[in-house]
Amino acid sequence: MTADSDRRVESxxxxxxxxDDPDVSRIVVSTLSDFGFExxxxxxxxxxxxxxxxxxxxxxxxxxxxxxxxxxxxxxxLQAQYxxxxxxxxxxxxxxxxVMGLEMGADDYVVKPFEPRELVARVRSxxxxxxxxxxxxxxxxxxxxxxxGWRFHADSNVLRSPEGKEWTLSAGEARILAVxxxxxxxxxxxxxxxxxxxxxxxxxxxxxxxxxxxxxLEADPQNPKTIRTVYGxxxxxxxxxxxx
Numbered sequence: 001m002t003a004d005s006d007r008r009v010e011s012x013x014x015x016x017x018x019x020d021d022p023d024v025s026r027i028v029v030s031t032l033s034d035f036g037f038e039x040x041x042x043x044x045x046x047x048x049x050x051x052x053x054x055x056x057x058x059x060x061x062x063x064x065x066x067x068x069x070x071x072x073x074x075x076x077x078l079q080a081q082y083x084x085x086x087x088x089x090x091x092x093x094x095x096x097x098x099v100m101g102l103e104m105g106a107d108d109y110v111v112k113p114f115e116p117r118e119l120v121a122r123v124r125s126x127x128x129x130x131x132x133x134x135x136x137x138x139x140x141x142x143x144x145x146x147x148x149g150w151r152f153h154a155d156s157n158v159l160r161s162p163e164g165k166e167w168t169l170s171a172g173e174a175r176i177l178a179v180x181x182x183x184x185x186x187x188x189x190x191x192x193x194x195x196x197x198x199x200x201x202x203x204x205x206x207x208x209x210x211x212x213x214x215x216x217l218e219a220d221p222q223n224p225k226t227i228r229t230v231y232g233x234x235x236x237x238x239x240x241x242x243x244x
Contacts, residue, residue: 013123013127016061031117044066044068059086076170079172087109088101105172110122145178146243152177181237181241
């Protein structure tokens with residue numbers, strides 16, 4: 001595939017780059033535009049929220065050091081309220097920040113200074129996973145799943161317990177739960193759950209999100225009965241599922 005055709009394939013992707021540093025913002029927007037993405041800058045959380053009223057993008061690239069909001073809170077809001085990917089692009093290099101960002105539901109975490117071509121590759125990877133999930137086998141057309149008294153609404157990412165308690169899952173959590181519900185009682189590896197065959201063995205996003213799902217679904221998250229770990233193989237969702 002030529003560079004021109006490669007860029008035409010990517011042309012449908014809309015991305016908001018949220019960063020108050022004009023130099024970084026210019027590099028991000030210019031690089032993504034060169035590869036066919038529709039990239040738009042946002043200098044603040046307030047500007048992003050105004051854009052979201054008009055259009056929800058495929059992906060938001062978020063700097064954690066914004067002048068008018070805590071970046072982590074913004075990531076949490078995006079994943080809870082909008083159906084879009086989130087990539088954190090920040091100067092924070094500490095492992096604790098990376099873990100917290102992924103816990104908040106970010107799809108990836110890139111540290112500044114960054115290599116522009118690597119950023120493009122990570123953006124493409126997130127968008128590929130979005131396009132594959134939550135229906136990797138093309139079989140399930142219903143939007144509500146029932147299992148063991150629980151209900152999951154795939155169109156709104158709402159999970160309801162048998163007692164009526166509700167959670168709005170992050171986009172990352174919802175994608176993984178949807179894959180589990182489409183393929184219950186089968187061992188799935190991390191690559192299948194993430195939808196990325198090139199997932200690094202060191203990438204812990206899937207494990208973080210499964211941990212978060214267990215805290216909602218399991219009576220004892222330390223001894224899970226529904227989302228089971230199959231050591232050396234992956235995870236198994238042990239429940240009978242009915243799609244409505």
